[in-house]
Amino acid sequence: MKFPSFSLRTKIILSFLLVIIFGGLLSLVTGSRLIKNTLISQSQDKVRHDLSAAWMVYNEKLNDIKEIVSLTADRESLHDYLKNQRYDILQKYLNRVREDWGLDILTLTDHSGEVLVRTRNPQIAGDDQSQDEIIRWALKRGVVAHSQIVSREELIKEGEDLADKAYFKFIPTPKAVERPENEETSGMILKAAASVVDEDNDLLGVLYGGILLSRDYTIVDRVKEIVYKGAQYNGVETGTATIFQHDLRVSTNVPTTEGGRAIGTRVSKEVNDAVLIEGKPWIDRAFVVNDWYITAYEPIKNIRDEIIGILYVGVLEQPYLDTANRVMASFGLIAVLMVFLLLVILYFSTDRIIKPLHRMVEATEKISQGDLSHKVEVTSSDEIGYLADSFNKMTTDLETANAKLIDWGKTLEKKVEERTQELTKMQAHLIQSEKLASIGKLAAGVAHEINNPLGGVLIYSHLLLEDTEKDSLQYENLKKIVKETSRCKDIVRGLLDFARPKDPDMSQIDINEIVEKSLYIVEGQSLFQNIRIQKNYSSDRPRIVGDNSQLQQVFMNIILNAAEAMDGDGTISITTSHNSGEKYIDVLFQDTGLGIQDEDLKRLFEPFFTTKEVGKGTGLGLAISYSIIQKHQGTIEVSSQTDQGATFTVRLPAKRKADEF
Ligand SMILES: Nc1ncnc2c1ncn2[C@@H]1O[C@H](COP(=O)(O)OP(=O)(O)OP(=O)(O)O)[C@@H](O)[C@H]1O
Numbered sequence: 159m160k161f162p163s164f165s166l167r168t169k170i171i172l173s174f175l176l177v178i179i180f181g182g183l184l185s186l187v188t189g190s191r192l193i194k195n196t197l198i199s200q201s202q203d204k205v206r207h208d209l210s211a212a213w214m215v216y217n218e219k220l221n222d223i224k225e226i227v228s229l230t231a232d233r234e235s236l237h238d239y240l241k242n243q244r245y246d247i248l249q250k251y252l253n254r255v256r257e258d259w260g261l262d263i264l265t266l267t268d269h270s271g272e273v274l275v276r277t278r279n280p281q282i283a284g285d286d287q288s289q290d291e292i293i294r295w296a297l298k299r300g301v302v303a304h305s306q307i308v309s310r311e312e313l314i315k316e317g318e319d320l321a322d323k324a325y326f327k328f329i330p331t332p333k334a335v336e337r338p339e340n341e342e343t344s345g346m347i348l349k350a351a352a353s354v355v356d357e358d359n360d361l362l363g364v365l366y367g368g369i370l371l372s373r374d375y376t377i378v379d380r381v382k383e384i385v386y387k388g389a390q391y392n393g394v395e396t397g398t399a400t401i402f403q404h405d406l407r408v409s410t411n412v413p414t415t416e417g418g419r420a421i422g423t424r425v426s427k428e429v430n431d432a433v434l435i436e437g438k439p440w441i442d443r444a445f446v447v448n449d450w451y452i453t454a455y456e457p458i459k460n461i462r463d464e465i466i467g468i469l470y471v472g473v474l475e476q477p478y479l480d481t482a483n484r485v486m487a488s489f490g491l492i493a494v495l496m497v498f499l500l501l502v503i504l505y506f507s508t509d510r511i512i513k514p515l516h517r518m519v520e521a522t523e524k525i526s527q528g529d530l531s532h533k534v535e536v537t538s539s540d541e542i543g544y545l546a547d548s549f550n551k552m553t554t555d556l557e558t559a560n561a562k563l564i565d566w567g568k569t570l571e572k573k574v575e576e577r578t579q580e581l582t583k584m585q586a587h588l589i590q591s592e593k594l595a596s597i598g599k600l601a602a603g604v605a606h607e608i609n610n611p612l613g614g615v616l617i618y619s620h621l622l623l624e625d626t627e628k629d630s631l632q633y634e635n636l637k638k639i640v641k642e643t644s645r646c647k648d649i650v651r652g653l654l655d656f657a658r659p660k661d662p663d664m665s666q667i668d669i670n671e672i673v674e675k676s677l678y679i680v681e682g683q684s685l686f687q688n689i690r691i692q693k694n695y696s697s698d699r700p701r702i703v704g705d706n707s708q709l710q711q712v713f714m715n716i717i718l719n720a721a722e723a724m725d726g727d728g729t730i731s732i733t734t735s736h737n738s739g740e741k742y743i744d745v746l747f748q749d750t751g752l753g754i755q756d757e758d759l760k761r762l763f764e765p766f767f768t769t770k771e772v773g774k775g776t777g778l779g780l781a782i783s784y785s786i787i788q789k790h791q792g793t794i795e796v797s798s799q800t801d802q803g804a805t806f807t808v809r810l811p812a813k814r815k816a817d818e819f
């Protein structure tokens with residue numbers, strides 16, 4: 159799989175984004191959990207307090223009933239009427255008390271628990287209430303108040319309307335516990351009973367009174383009023399309170415969807431199990447009727463400490479959730495803004511990194527195209543600045559190295575050229591030497607063979623000449639024979655000189671002196687009458703080691719050749735010089751003669767090469783000179799251009815001592 163190639167900036171921004179989004183989501187999730195949990199636990203704390211307040215209202219009501227019953231039972235007039243059996247007056251009196259104080263029931267029994275006066279339902283009297291646990295307690299003297307479940311039968315006795323008020327047909331409730339019955343006939347009553355005792359402390363009877371909680375909303379509405387102060391959310395009251403008879407809502411302000419009170423519905427199974435069966439308080443979120451509430455439930459117990467119902471308070475969960483969501487939404491908005499801000503900052507800060515990098519890439523391109531003088535302009539003093547500095551330093555070094563290389567290249571080329579020239583010269587010398595050596599061998603062989611017979615011819619022709627009359631015809635012919643044979647003898651000697659030159663007789667000599675001696679010998683000849691000699695002698699010259707007469711022979715031949723080439727009219731310049739290291743001495747002979755043609759230059763040092771007419775030159779002069787200079791470990795060179803004269807250069811090693819040869 160190939161990933162698309164992103165720019166450096168995109169990569170940096172993407173990695174930052176990844177971290178931010180991941181981190182942001184993580185903190186949003188944990189944050190929302192934290193906020194929800196905090197809000198819910200706070201609301202649970204609140205609802206726990208609300209439940210305590212509800213208990214206060216509940217118990218206050220119970221105490222009120224207890225007070226009324228107790229105070230009424232203590233009234234002396236009541237005692238008097240009771241002693242005098244004035245039940246009609248008692249009926250009126252107690253009925254007024256009941257109505258004044260809003261009690262549902264107020265009933266008087268005798269000291270055995272038999273009903274004497276039943277204010278709400280006067281027709282029914284004489285029944286025995288001594289089995290009722292609250293009455294039984296009061297018969298033992300004292301005042302007692304408690305919640306109590308009263309059967310329909312008992313309720314009918316107190317008033318049929320009360321029994322009807324207590325009757326509920328169960329409204330089907332999801333999540334409620336399955337029950338075999340589908341109605342509730344008994345009712346839950348807040349009931350107080352007080353013993354009626356005369357001044358002699360004789361028990362005259364028991365007065366009991368109470369209110370039926372079923373469909374009586376005084377307590378729950380008061381709880382709502384005191385605790386929640388009618389707080390609303392979206393038109394719905396948030397705080398609710400309920401009194402359950404067992405699991406049945408008998409008094410509540412939890413609304414139904416139609417807006418009524420949700421009486422007749424039942425509590426959910428989990429609350430039922432926790433509160434009614436296990437007797438524990440329940441504080442948690444719960445689905446009440448048709449909405450989620452944060453709730454608190456606690457069991458209501460009767461005088462025997464048996465659980466007979468539940469007191470409940472709860473607040474709508476929605477406002478808390480909405481608050482949490484609002485907080486989260488603000489967090490989210492802030493997070494998005496921060497991401498946006500960060501992106502902007504990232505964009506500009508990556509710009510500071512990427513621009514110099516681009517400049518460096520441009521620079522490398524320019525450098526690769528050969529522009530080594532190009533510099534990167536980065537002024538920042540961070541890592542990028544250092545990088546640019548190093549880069550610039552590197553290009554400067556590269557430039558210097560390159561310049562050096564070019565220099566070296568040039569020097570190398572020059573050196574190669576020089577060496578090549580030297581090599582070519584050496585090769586030419588070598589060829590020349592080999593050529594001369596082979597010709598020399600051949601010539602020497604021939605000369606040796608010819609020399610002796612020639613000696614014989616010369617001797618006998620001399621003898622013949624001596625014996626011949628000077629006037630005779632043979633005399634002139636013999637003279638010619640002697641002359642030509644002598645010439646042959648000279649040639650043969652020259653040949654032998656060239657081929658087997660005598661070993662030089664070395665001594666320390668001054669080159670200028672040799673040149674002078676050579677000139678001295680030739681200058682006397684008629685050929686030199688019209689020739690000017692120009693001398694440029696080096697004054698501070700090293701002495702050389704060489705054979706006096708042999709070198710003289712060489713110089714004489716060169717001077718004579720020059721004079722002959724100028725046909726006796728011109729200038730011969732003779733220059734002696736030495737190089738700075740005093741390793742060799744040069745002797746230059748320049749003439750203003752005819753010069754030498756190119757094709758002749760190559761053959762100049764060959765024996766018998768001559769341009770002179772037969773009999774005038776042997777063509778051995780330069781060949782012999784060459785072999786002499788070679789013996790002196792020197793060189794002889796010629797340069798010439800037609801009609802511009804010729805230059806012969808004899809180079810001899812400058813040696814201070816004779817034994818260095
Ligand atoms: N300075 C010069 N200018 C022009 N040509 C020259 C010069 N020196 C030598 N030569 C040519 O080189 C030839 C060979 O010279 P070399 O001295 O070997 O023999 P030669 O002078 O002809 O005879 P020899 O020297 O034996 O009398 C000459 O014949 C001449 O043509």
Ligand SMILES: [Mg+2]
Pocket residue numbers: 715718719775779780
């Ligand atoms: Mg010559």
